[in-house]
Amino acid sequence: MPHFASGQAAAPLVEAAARGDLAQVQALLRGGADVEQRDARGRTAVLAATAGNHIEVVRALIARGANVNAQDPQRDSAFLLAGANGSTEVVRATVAAGADLRSTNRYGGTALIPACHHGHVETVRFLLTTAIDVNHVNNLGWTGLLEAVILGDGGPPYVEIVRLLVQHKADVNLADREGVSPLAHAKRRGQAQVVQVLQAAGAK
Structure with missing residues (x-):
């Protein structure tokens, strides 16, 4: 489990996405979780799912409007990280979702x-x-x-x-x-x- 600085709220959607827990991600989204929620490291759920190469979770988040160009403090976005990691299916999904090719x-x-x-x-x-x-x-x-x-x-x-x-x-x-x-x-x-x-x- 990631360590969160004191005073920072946990980010259950990002945690579930990082684990590749599709059922939990879908349940949280149905429950009204903010698809752009960020964890203590500044990662969105779609970025955390990309880091784990969890393509089905990435697709589910994109379907709910996740921003594939949202960057963390390291300047990683789902699109950029997928390119660096060679996660071709995630790259395809992010491009289809409007990835900024100039980012x-x-x-x-x-x-x-x-x-x-x-x-x-x-x-x-x-x-x-x-x-x-x-x-x-x-x-x-x-x-x-x-x-x-x-x-x-x-x-x-x-x-x-x-x-x-x-x-x-x-x-x-x-x-x-x-x-x-x-x-x-x-x-x-x-x-x-x-x-x-x-x-x-x-x-x-």
């Missing part, structure tokens, strides 16, 4: 960037079917492509992500703040297959 996390990144960083191929594949900005640059000066190369290991998931980004018009020559290109980073890291994909796309 950014505490690093200034869109949902696409951490999905690239963590090698979540299916999440990246889905996000690239939306209007999300494939060339968005975060606070580190990195795009999704740069994160896939710099933070990835060059293995099959990352090769596929680089391929997907290239297919969706990622700027293969958009360099980092030091002027180092994705291709140069891939060469430095010995990512031979990534190098091939980038060179085939005209990377320099």
